[in-house]
Amino acid sequence: MKKLVYMLIFVSVTFVGCAQAQKEDNKSLGYLRELTPTEERVIVHKGTEMPFTGKYDKFYEEGTYICKRCGAELYKSDDKFNSGCGWPSFDDEIPGAVKRTPDPDGMRTEITCAKCGAHLGHVFLGEGFTTKNTRHCVNSISLDFIPAETSKMEMAKTDTAIFAGGCFWGVEYYMEQAPGVISAESGYIGGSKKNPSYRQVSSHTTGHAEAVEIIFDPSKTDYETLAKLFFEIHDPTQVNRQGPDIGDQYRSEVFYLNENQKQIAEKLIAQLEMKGFKVATKVTPATKFYEAEDYHQDYYVHKGSTPYCHKYVKRF
Known part of the structure; x- marks a missing residue:
């Protein structure tokens, strides 16, 4: 009997300790909010809410549906449809926002938030509900919603930075992880041709640089902080190259x-030169930024790897 009592006490303490650790982990990772026990059952422990509830x-x-735990944008309302299954259904996700992982039994494919790993539900193909033939079956409890008008108001409170530093995959990878960054998008800027393609830019005939447009929240970070990160x-x-990538687009x-922004960039370059760096970085007025092809967006998230020609080196 005593052994049973001790075992129950041990299990209770362990459970409380694990729960406390989970809460502390949520805070340390900067998640949008703490989860209730009901939300945690679905989002963390991969449960399912009752249909039609x-x-x-x-x-x-x-509007836009975002992750309940970290606030990452997941789905647009334009992609939502009524499947009659009892859970919110979407036939597409925001590029790079959702990760797909086959269940261990091979029967279904789980979908999770690509940013924080929160469980969303499952994805099903070939059902014929829409022309995209895809149904993301998502638990409401895993989502929050931002009305379109609110999104417009929030965008009015944001600021923008554009940096080119070699292959845009690596710059985007590091920038979108920086605190206060709302989005980082790969694209082309600084050339003569309108709406250039990757192939045209790579041909060295358009004058464009591979660059990243960063949207950030000025209440959480500032341009100088992001510019320092860019230089690090x-x-x-390096001139017209970054690591193994060679060409004027790099x-x-x-x-x-x-x-x-110009003054901040020039100030940081001067600081680097005072430290002995022969800085090749140009400081140029921004022209039209053209979004790169979809397969370039969130490249390393999709690939599940890290940059090969970029790494963080403290310089300030």
Whole structure:
């Protein structure tokens, strides 16, 4: 009997300790909010809410669905449809936002938030509900919703930075992990041709640089912090190359959007030169930024790897 009592006490203490560790981990990772026990059952422990009970099952307002735990954007309302299954259904996700993992039994494919790993539900193919022939079956409890008008108001409170530092895959990878960054998008800037393709840029005939457009929240970070990070995730002394990637599209360049950004970039370059770095980075007024092809966005997230020609080196 005593052994049984001791075992129950041990299990109880272990469970409480694990739960406390989970809460502390949530805070340390900077998640949007703490989870209730009911939310944790689904989001962390991969449970399923009862059908036809979720908040967003029969909900069709215009806006964006985000991860309940970390706030990452997952789905647009335009991709939501009524499948009659009892859970919110989407036939597409925001590129790079959702990770697919086959269940151990091979019967279904789990979908999770690509940013924090929160369990969303499962994805099914070939059912014929829409022309995309895909159904993301998502637990409402794993989601929050931002109305379209709210999104517009929030965007008005953001700022933008554009940096080119070698292959945009690596710059995007590091920038989108920085605190305060809302989004990082790979694209082309600084050339003569309108809406260039990757092949055209790589032919060295358009003058474009591979660059990343960063949208950030000025209340959580600032341009100088991001500019410092830019100079520390690539080698600003290399000319028309970055690591093994060679060509004018891989040049180091800051494309400033206002005089303040220009002054900050020039100040940081001067600081690096005072430290002995022969900085090759150009500081240029921003022109039209063209979004790169879909397969370039969140490249390392999709590939499940890390950059081969970029790494963080403290320089400030």
